Amino acid sequence: MIKRTGTAAAALAVAALLTMSACAEDEAGASLELTAALPESVPSGTVLRLGDPAGQAVLQRSGLDKELSDAGVEVEWANISGGPQSIQAFRADKLDCSAVADIPSLFAAWTGTSTKIIYQNVTVDPLEFPIYQLGVAPGASVAALSDLRGKKIAYSAGQAQGALVLRVLKEAGLTQKDVTLVELTSTGDSYITALGSKAVDVAPIAAYQVKLYKAKYPGATAIGTGIRDDASTVYCLTTAVEDADKAAALKVYVAARTRAVLWQNEHPDEYAKAYYQDVQGLNEADARAVVAISGRKGIPATWDNAIERLQATADLLAAEQGHDKLDVTTLVDRRFEKVQAEAAGSQAVTGDAA
Incomplete structure (x- = not known):
């Protein structure tokens, strides 16, 4: 049975985001069909509103954020991650994308917020780490x-x-x-x-x-649970990937973020400082310990396995929580799968680990 307790958390980062004065809205880009190829160039001044604190830290520390600015992508970073905060911001149209596990995309669908997964990474040895x-x-x-x-x-x-x-x-x-x-x-x-x-x-x-x-x-x-729990995604409002300008910018972001994950594998101490020390506030020893027990992260060469796992989770939650059955293929934008694989190159993860 479920015992309910009063647990409404004060999401300060979201509250600040939702109440701050909005800048003048840029005109939306042309509409882009979800089956259309991603645009190759980013119109100057295109803005992405991203809730991706870890990604932000690594991109900036590695210098890979220059790929965004060089391509004409302007980023408004928000200190938001996780399902409840990101869905709240999505509903207020204050955020384009957020870094989350796999569950938020399911609950967004079940609660009437249309989103698409555009990025996935995995732990190379998920049961060991x-x-x-x-x-x-x-x-x-x-x-x-x-x-x-x-x-x-x-x-x-x-x-x-x-x-x-x-x-x-x-x-x-x-x-x-x-x-x-x-x-x-x-x-x-x-x-x-x-x-x-x-x-x-x-x-x-x-x-x-x-x-x-x-x-x-x-x-x-x-x-230990003995269960794989390493799902890591970035999901976006469907309206963001249907905006040709933002879709072009997201293509650049996904490629840069992919390279950032590979960079953090090779620079664990710098990653520990950039995110766990400077953002999360851990001391140096604890930050390095967190990175050590987190394992190497990888970019899947194909999303097939991740989608299969997501479908199994959706089926379980539908049965256990009374949700409608859901076809999770409607929640992923596989145009970005190729963007990731190309950015990872020979370092893309294949086999069961993917």
Whole structure:
């Protein structure tokens, strides 16, 4: 069953974005059919509104942001990422694209916001370097997935963590009736706080937070999920990719962001400083530790496997949460698949890891 708690988080970055004075609107570019080839040149002054803090940090640190400016792309960066914030900004037409996992594109569709995925990257060794582990509250007896029966588990229906919980239950041979799902939006350290206060017994927390969690709460533990959880995308309002000028700019952005991911693999210490120190506020040692446990990121040579995984997730959420069945091929813009593959060249990831 699902236990509901008051968890409306104050999304300060979104609030600031939605309330700030808008600049004079540029005229929209010509309409572009979703089946049409992406334009080759960017009209001067084309603006992209991007919620991609990690991508911004790497592009600027590597100097690859020059590819955007040289092509005539102007970027308005927003400190927004994740599903709830990005969908809110999309609905207010204050954002063109945002970096998220795979779940937000599903919930955007289910809640009437039309979006397209234009970028995907993967972890080269996804099971060895998981994004999440299951944090276990001090005193809770959970050493394996089978021990989840009867436990209170933090759950957010519209976030990647929520989908992971459902997949973990399925892997354990359990259903929602076998546990108590405590509805709690994952923002900041909210899941860690809930674990530490024993409001929940189990919660998916970022792998890099596990050490901090154990140090902060004596008796705290964590276990692995054994489930692939590395989906990483950029999704955009459909109206953005239907705008010929923005579509041309997004082609440049996707190529530059692809090269930025490959750059961060080769410059882990610089990446750690640019994003985890300078943006996330970690100290040098912790920033480098986060990068070390995150694994190398790769660009899939084809999106086939990612789309198959997304469809399986959509089917699971439709069954478990009562959503309509969804054909996820309608949520991806595969014109950008080739842009990524060409930018990655021989470094594109093939096989099961993709």
